[in-house]
Amino acid sequence: MVTIGSSPRSIHREARPSQSSKEASNADMTRSSCFLDRELAKPTITPAMRRKGWIQFATLCWSIFVAGWNDGTVGPLLPRLQSVYSVSYAVVSLIFIINCLGFLTGASTYMYLTERFRFGVMVVFASCVAILGFALESSAPPFPVFVIGFYFSGFGMSFLDAGSNAFVASLAENTSNKMGIMHALYGVGAMCAPLVSTQFARIHRWSFLYLVHIGLTFVNAILEIMAFRFKSQEGTSRITLLIAKHKEIGQPPPEKTKESEAGVNKYKQVFRLRAVHLMAFFIFTYVGVEVTIGGWIVTYVIQERHGGPNSGYISSGFFGGLTVGRIALLWLNKKIGEWRVIFLYVMICIGLELVVWLIPNLISGAVCISFVGFFLGPIFPIVMNHAGNVLPSELISGSIGWIASFGSAGAAVFPFITGAIASSTSIANLQPL
Template sequence: MKQNKGQSTNLIPMISITILFFMWGFITSLNDILIPYFKGVYNLSHFEANIVQLAFFIAYFVGSLGLFFLAKKGKDPIHKYGYKTTLEIGLYIAGTACMVFATTATLNLGFGVFLIALFMLGIGLTFLQVAANPFVAMLGKAETASSRLNLSQAFNSLGTTLGPALGGYFIFKIFLENSVGASAVRTPYLILGILLGAIAFFLNIMKIDEPVIEKTDTNKKDSIFRYTYVWLGAIGIFFYVGAEVAIGSNLVAYLTSVSDGKITESLASSYLSYYWGGAMIGRFLGAVSLSKIKTNLKVLYMGILAILSFLLIYTINFYLHSLSIETVWYFLIFMLLNFFFFYIGKSKPARMLAIFAMVNSALLIIGMNAFGFGGIWWIWAILAIGLFNSIMWSNIFTLAIDKLGDKTSQASSILIMMILGGAILPPLQGLIADLSQNISISFIVPLIGYLYLIFYGLKGYSINKK
């Protein structure tokens, strides 16, 4: 992709796309609220409730696979219509899905129709996934593209942080009281559908120069799968996304279980925002840690960002759910550990991936009560995993596409397909919870994923790499 020369920053489109990234993260994390909500409304098992994530994330695989084959023939939406139009298509599909969701809640059409709407929503977000990043990059000068992308990604993390806190508050506290069937989710998704449609409309009427898409030889027979570290990285993406989503999907059930009901579903949703908020904090720290800033300034900036991010999460949850500092101070200890392990990682992607996967494995074992710690430490050990998930996506992705030249786009498509892990591991964890009648034991599913990531960070990333 070539950047258009003399292109100035497009403020209004940048604001629109930043809002979009926020909503994208917000919508994705709302699934973690839908699981316990549907479980109660439709009297579902853990396995059945986790089909929510199967319906949503399987769409990423189906959509990416379709776009991959269309791209090989030069017939995908980006080649035919451009980045902006592809983005609009994704927004309209996602907006329509939210409207179907709201209609299903109004007419009480049943759990199966909700799953169809979630699949549609996942397809829409797939289009956004493949078009949003280059679209942001083209909204200004090439030398400032990285800062724009980082800003948008930061707002995506903010969305995943606020989604559980706000979604749980409105669904479980505001709309649940007078709801019939699953009608408590009607208003939130109606609003989301309107906002997505509005953003699509504004993007449509804006005149933005498209980047030039360079044509490459699509008849090359050299398979991307001959690069061992690439397909091992794809498996890494599968396990990372699957583990992260599985933990988030089952946290509400876990918290209510290990607290013997003292933590209600509404209150558990606020704890969940610390899990996703930890990922936001870790990404801010990772962005600084992996930069070229001087070491003393890195420590200062990382400290400031960590404090500000924590205060944001704490303030929202204190106001909505009355979670006081006496309850959440444990999280500060894990933030300090996160800071320490960033230092140990020494800004090396493979090393940091392996270390953070080791830490998450230990935290999961604590959360499963293998060491006999008190219940409160189980809870915060599991919640702290978000802090160490933070850099995994970017580090796996970077390691897996290293030194591929013109095959980078093929590898990227394969890696995006492996978001499929988010569809497979959550129902598997739910099934184990049902069979064992113990939600804590079910966390062995994400544990296996993190053990694989230790291997990839130590050895897998370098196998057959020239």
């Protein structure tokens, strides 16, 4: 009998293998078996699978573009809304509060609904809910009905936001670069929107702006149907040779936590993670500042710097800086370190805001606001990428949904406080805030 691992000479020298040759043979077989197991566990990614993965990523980028478009339209419209509905700063700020309530509803139920009805189903449903909200807004109804439209659009955008971030954060390849690219598309949407909404704010049918929203969101729903086919996230994006449903772009299968195996509810697991709450409070402040600047800067420039009807383009400059920063500063983030570089960006932004506040010049203020967007831009994708790195893969979607809900709360609280203070004093308080 020939033993695996024996040399040809040893076969002729001895009829029966020695004990040491048996042990060596067993060791070789064990190593070969372990190597084979590792190879089988690795995802085999064909060009077709990788191409489909890029299609899915491009679809998520479009979803984030639509979310950015939705956020970027508000600022240039605020003066027109005050004029049409004859409301104060505080009352018009209710759109931020109602939008936040819709976003909180969606983000807090994201984990349950995606597990219950599948990721592919819920992102399409969310797009339909957002279309309902835009349809209400496009008809220029009475102000209370107009505000209700923001609840539905907020709910829909929450799913697009949380779903896209959770999906990309759980990728195995080039996560930080893809996160930066995707959020740059948010900036592109938010940059293009003021260019369009500024024009609509001048015409009688200003509310027809939301017909553009409907068209963009409808295209998003079609793309999501084609890319995800109403399947779960795992069923559309992951591949191993042992689990047939994990077959697309090389994401590692989700590892169950010990608490999950013990039957602990996922919501309880998320709420027990200290890192989730720290990131949530950080995003609460960050998004609040971002939306306040993007939403109120046009009114500030018109009232305090005597800007003309083209002041709405300053909002485009802010979001344009946001877009460029999320791509152009990727190398600096890696060189300095993602968490250390955040402190640098924050200090630069504070200095630029002081220039906008203390130097009463329209041009210098517009330039500084663009650079504020440039340095603020990378912060959000850095946090989302960090969440994907430090959190259990099984809890990423729920955790990011919770973090995103805090961001939405900041997007409501900060602009509302600004509007309330502006009603009793003036919009000049925007920069100190």
